[in-house]
Amino acid sequence: MTAPGETITGVTDPYYPAQAVVDLAAIRSNIARLVDTAAGAAVMAVVKADGYGHGLVPSARAALAGGATWLGVAQPAEALALRAAGVDARLLTWLTAPDAPLADLVAAGVDVSVASLPVLDAVVRAAGERGRPARVHLEVETGLGRNGMSYDELPWALARIAAQVREGALELEGLWSHLACADDPAHPSVRAQRDAFDEAVRLAERAGCPPRLRHLANSAATLTEPRLHYDLVRPGLAVFGLSPVPAIASAAELGLRPAMRLEARLATVKTLPAGHGVSYGHAYATAQRTKVGIVPLGYADGVPRHASGGDAGPGGPVRVGEGARARTLRIAGRVCMDQVVVDLGPDALEQAGDTVVLFGDGHDGGPTAQDWADAAGTISYEITTRLGSRVPRRYLGEDA
Template sequence: MSRYPARAVVDLGAIRSNVRALAAHAPTAQVMAVVKADGYGHGLLPVARAAVDGGATWLGAAQADEALALRADGLTCRVLTWLHAPGVPMEALLHADVDVAVAAPWALDAVVAAARATGRTARVHLKVDTGLGRNGLMPDQLPAVLDAALRAQAEGALQVTGVWSHFAFADEPEHPTVRRQAEVFADAVRLVEGAGATLEVRHLANSAATLTNPSVHYDLVRPGLAIYGLSPVPQLGGPGAYGLTPAMTLEADLATVKRVPGGHGVSYAHAYTTPTDTVLGVVPIGYADGVPRHASGSLPQRPGGPVRVGGRRTAVAGRVCMDQFVVDLGPDARDAAGDRVELFGTGADGGPTAEEWAQAAGTISYEIVTRVGARVPRVYVGERDGGPADDRAGAVAAQSAGGAA
């Protein structure tokens, strides 16, 4: 079997611990672990199982196929899916006992039709656009959709089990829109309950609101990024400030190490030129694997994304290419082909982090982890309560032998 020269090591023990930490931040609410986008790039099913083991009672998946995969894997907790276009396999979702969001009038019609066709009662969460301007019913649409939903509920086609919304500025807790959206949401909840719906859950808080705004925890919080140990409010505090541990470490093996003279151009367009005689290392992972090209390093004074080699930090030198990038290891380097390169990890021991890559690329840590490409094997550690120290070496060795876990 082939061996890929890079891997994303995912600590499932960290996932479990992060869920417990988030539950402690919201002690009056249940926790929905949002596992959309293949578990934010960490792997849908392993992450979902770890999150449930950590205490999550709900799982959230944007797409219907993700929700169905969770059920096919045998997960029996409540599952919500919410981002649908016409043609969504609604009947399959109802057969799988998946809660579905209604964010537009057509979606309610689709739910009712599927319920009548299957003879199953749909569990519906009404999505209200409280100010994000994205998916969801506008407040002035809600009364008519609610009336139609309650008529369908009376015939047994569905049950309105939830009302929810999403913040635009939750990562800026003092932004005036946060309070305004909370007020609009409270009005929507009053309208729905006043019309006779018995709600199981009301949910508004994402990761940032879970950590910073207890007033909007309601019955259920929906952390996504924080499940994976990254801070949604890095300007207020890193993961450690909230009891979180980053779960993914992205690493690769040096492919080529060679000495070059000063003034030597590096990678496409020679955006980086060696300032002196030095040693260059080629890292065989590139933008096809999710390494952001925007994190290229142009000049020695403007380094790119950070990496660690042999216990010391350096950075991308020159343009990130499709399958590789170069690092300047320094004139005294003794590194060799096959040595480990860490792109990002927990940061606990001074190594680079996903947040640092986000800053280097002008983006957010969400994008850094979710963009890690499918050809990079995910290696899972921490499956036992003993933690990753017990099984990391074995899992990585298995991947190196060609059998990625």
């Protein structure tokens, strides 16, 4: 049973013992904060990887409701899924190979990123096949060393684009690049990439095909470096309320609200004697006679195995119980495929069916996705995006 304004996707078995609760109002609020920070630059909400694990279509709609005017995805299939769901906002997809469904993207009015000469040629062919111009964004290699048109190829690409623009086959909607060290604003590569990007824009202008939009800033640069805002910014992680610069500022300090809460219910509470091994390999042993709780979430659901607790250090944090009885404990022993164990202590009052929160917005002192990232030695991006598809997503505030 769902309340007004709620929907559930994923596993629909009412007995599934876990869920990810996604607050769409938080996404709308985060976008409003980013629009204000962008100070005149348009905001492209990046909703790739199933909305960073939050759900592609609901996240996209919430971002648009919050004030985003563009959406960004990595894969062509994500762009086409948004169109199939009736999302008609301006939309860019950027991880395209020559054999991508480019004709379908052109027909659907999706902007396509071009990062190589073979892709450029393929987009021109797709535009001819569909009989309409393709809107392209030229991605330039400015120092990340990943995707993007190299400077050796750039003159040839710009000449080709300029010719196709004159013939009406292409529209150069944007020129863009991606930062390598935006989470460290003082890193010298940030300025070097900005300078390289500016030079690429000048080359495009001299070639007779100035881009309508210049965009370079991801979440970190949007929040920390106004000089990189240009005409459009591309926040991703920040849309979902997590800090892209945790060493500098927390989500709360940045004015962001985490949108996801991952919770489960204790499947079992049992007593173990002192010195009893817990979970595979017995990396953790009970220090005394104690009660342990079984949480029905594991690495098949996205719980990182690197956040196991035992000889290597404390495990990932969980908030057990509700209200005044709530307390934060740590995973005991290795994370299993479908479950983890929590040492509740000898005097525990918890029972099977009690709520356990793995991460949320932290307002009650409970753990956050960043806390799990710290425990697993990774980044908060990975914590939400790796969440398994069998975990139902429950959406709050969708009626807005």
